[in-house]
């Protein structure tokens with residue numbers, strides 16, 4: 001069953017938790033989808049996890065289209081949500097709609113995500129008017145690291161938390177079907193979740209959000225560069241990969257790989273003709 005934004009709405013009504021993980025390529029998307037994860041976020045975190053930048057800021061719309069296309073081929077059931085990268089929706093409403101449209105038409109995504117609250121309400125409205133579902137993203141929004149002065153937990157004062165709640169209400173009014181809340185105290189994740197009708201998807205926003213999202217390399221222990229407090233490592237895949245790569249190096253060096261079972265054969269009489 002292909003999951004749609006309507007599924008998100010119904011899940012909140014029924015009090016059922018929603019699952020979301022990132023993926024950036026066909027193979028990972030197939031595995032995530034096959035495991036029953038309901039939505040796949042092609043996050044602009046790919047700038048860091050796949051492309052090796054030290055922030056998400058250099059990611060382009062072309063990068064996002066390229067990776068979204070691969071993920072869409074692998075996601076049979078999950079709703080594919082593609083991130084709008086930095087400066088792809090900041091300059092004009094027209095640009096925002098064109099860029100969101102590319103992620104749907106060329107990337108095959110079912111929805112887009114953009115970082116920002118009340119200040120992007122008009123942009124969200126315009127994209128939704130193009131029949132493109134929008135997931136908003138508030139709190140510790142990584143595209144704002146220069147404005148925030150680093151990766152800092154948001155909403156830690158009553159005033160800041162009130163603004164986050166206003167942001168969540170504004171994006172709901174603008175037509176967003178869901179909102180990601182990142183890096184806020186658990187009590188603020190709960191407060192927002194209880195005060196809006198669209199599902200909240202938390203990342204470092206506590207257990208009371210309507211769903212959770214993680215970057216898959218973080219939860220698999222594959223990305224040692226950054227280890228945020230909110231990440232639970234569900235497996236040590238990085239160690240498994242490193243051990244396998246080391247075993248490969250050893251076996252190639254000592255000649256034990258490839259062995260008979262990994263080798264093609266030619267009949268002896270044919271081979272003799274060559275000597």
Ligand code: KIV
Nearest residue numbers: 022043044045203213
């Ligand atoms: O880019 C991303 O992966 C994200 C998640 C951290 C929510 O926006």
